[in-house]
Amino acid sequence: MLQKLSGVVLHTVKYNDKSNIVHIFTEQSGKLSFLVPVQRSRKSTVRAVLFQPLSLVEFEADIRPKSGIHPIREAKASYIFHTLPYDPYKSAIALFLAEFLYRALREEGENAPLFAYLAHSIQWLDVCEGKFANFHLVFLMRLSRFLGLYPNTDNYVEGDCFDLLNACFTATPPLHGMFVRPQESAHICQLMRMNYETMHLFAMNRMERNRCLDIINEYYRLHLPDFQELKSLSVLQELF
DSSP: OEEEEEEEEEEEEEOSSSEEEEEEEETTTEEEEEEEEOOOSTTOSSOGGGOSTTOEEEEEEEOOTTOSEEEEEEEEESSOOSSTTTOHHHHHHHHHHHHHHHHHOOOOOOOHHHHHHHHHHHHHHHHOOSOOTTHHHHHHHHHHHHTTOOOBOTTOOTTOEEETTTTEEESSOOTTOOEEOHHHHHHHHHHHTOOTTTGGGSOOOHHHHHHHHHHHHHHHHHHSTTOOOOTTHHHHHHHO
C-alpha cells in the first residue's frame, strides 16, 4: 500500500547495481528500510543524492507489511541544507550522529516527539554560525530522554561519582566498578543541563570533549543491547 512518509536518513548501503537500501527514521512508523533505485536519468522520481546522512526527506513508499524492505516510488527534500554538506566540521558531526542513530534506534513504531527533536536539531546545526563544538555531546545527552535512558541528576552534589550502570550520581564509587570519577562527572552533569543556545558557555579543550564523548558512548553501550562500535567516532575526535 502506498504511503506518504517523512523521515531522517540514517544509513545507505549498496544492494545491487540497480538499487540501494536506505534506513530511515520516519515520523509515522519509526525506523524502516527502503529500496531506492540508483538514478539513471534526470527524469527519475527518486534521486539518490537526496539520501545523504541526516537528510530530511518526504517520500511515497509501497509499504508491504510482510516485507522488511519497502520500495520508494517518489521522493523530495523536505528541508534544503544551507551549510551542513559543505562545512567539513558539520559534515563530520552529521556522519557520526547518523551512524549513532542507526545503531541506537530500534524499529519501535511511531515516535513523533523523537522525530521532532531530530528534525529540529539537524536544522539548528545547519543554520548555526560558529561555536558548535559541543553540539554532538548535548545532542546525545538530550537524545537519552527519548530512549528512556536519561540519568537522574536531581541529587547531584559536587564531588559525586556517576554510576554508569544505574544512571545516577553517588557519593561513593559503586562496587561494580563502572563509574565516572568526580571531576568528569561534573562535566557530564553540566552537559545534561545545557541546550544548543547555552552550550557555548561551557568551555572544554579537545581532550575533555573527547573524554566526555567516550563516557557517553560507553553509557549507551551499557544500556542498549548489541550497540556496536562506531566507525566514525575516531574521525570526529580528530576534529573536535
